[in-house]
Amino acid sequence: MKTKETLSTSSNNSTKTNKLTTYERFVIPTNKDLQAIQAYSRVANTDDSTKTWMNLFNSYREAANFTNPLELLDDTTLQEQLCQFFCGVRKSGKKEYAPSSLHVGFAAIARGLSDIFYPNRIINIHDKHKWKRLHEIFDGRIKQIQDNQDTSCKKTDALEMCEIKTILDSPNIQTDTPKGLTYRVWFWLTLLCNLRGGDPKRLKNSWIVLNEDHSIEVNIPREKNNAGGAKNPYNSGQHNYIPPDLPNNYSPVADILLYQSKRPKNCKTSEFFLKINTPREIYHGNWFSDLKLGKNSHDNMLKNIVADCKIDANGRNLVNHSMRSTGISLWMLLGISHAEQMDITGHRTLAGISAYSTSTAQQRKKNVSLLIPQKRNADDLNEECLTKNFSNKKQNPLRENTSGNQGFIPASQLLRYDQLEIQSLEQDHKIPQDSSKLPIINIENINIQNCNNVKVEVIVKPFE
DNA sequence: ACTACCAGTAGAGGGAAACT
């Protein structure tokens, strides 16, 4: 929008001063306009990364006594210096970089060099044929690091369903104090809208809209995986939906509306999350000030919530981004399809979703143990028929249309199997399930005779 | 012909120091 304004202003100016612009449908941009539009294309984080690594490269050149200005180097000298740099660079404290960081660094320096040399010649160190020696040295360096130190990733971990309930029930996360309300609303938005760790910082009040049916829409105009621009011309941002509150349920919509109602009158800050006022102001009913909530408060949000609710992190990496992991991992447990998940999270590739499904060490051990069959027991022979029917069937029959089954499964056994599945799902993944809400199914005798062509289809939906 | 993989970019998260 800003770009448009700039352009129209400049065209108005130029129509006054420059009689050449007689075509009403065109805009004649000035150099300043072009620069502004070019700058609009840049992403701050990427530029930061470029700057950081180019500074590091320059410091290295200084330390190694490379005195010639960078811009004057020929390709051979530049390659030699880069080879030395990637062999010799270390973290502050002389520790070794993680391979992933060096990988990011290589790309950042490629961008930096491309920028510097662009007016005179094209430098693209990604070209592994032209910069063969550099690529081999870089590759060797990474392999050396990988063989000499632990290079496992510290991915964000998820919360479990019972922990979500503990948090929502905790006296510290209620709506009677500004701090509790902030925590609670932050928790709802990140969980229900599958926000990334940093999204709440840039969330604007105007992006959160109440619909007539008392549902809430959270519209985020541009995201990491909906970056817009020339490569993604159909980008329309991510639209998140929070359903209307139900009686006897937790009430996210009411909580979010309460938070909005506590904004100061004529609030000028566009951000949704606001700074909590001093105790004195709070006493007078002014919960929030006309300033955005600071970075520190944002960054420590989930850590504070977890501490205040006395949840045992148990070695897990619980950070703000965990809320996104939580949503996705719970959907996986509940059998929501990848396509549906991607629709909500805005991921465009399976790889994006799959990054969250990497199992924990504990789950992996359990899954491997499933491959070891149990010894036969004479008492179990009666059970064998039951298990055999399902052993070839990976999917939970609760979630798929049973009409496609080739083998015949007695209805009474199917129901029994479903109950077992529900129980094991609850036990394995600690999904709290109010047993009083489960349908009580009693089909004791189903007798069908001469039934060559009879199909019995039973659908049980225990989670609704 | 097709898809798994990885190159390349956009983020997250943590910390220090100075400030309110």
Add this chain to the structure above:
DNA sequence: AGTTTCCCTCTACTGGTAGT
């Protein structure tokens, strides 16, 4: 106790192409 600004390090996401 919370905020701002800067720096550093590493994770997460996409899309094109190398490889089967």
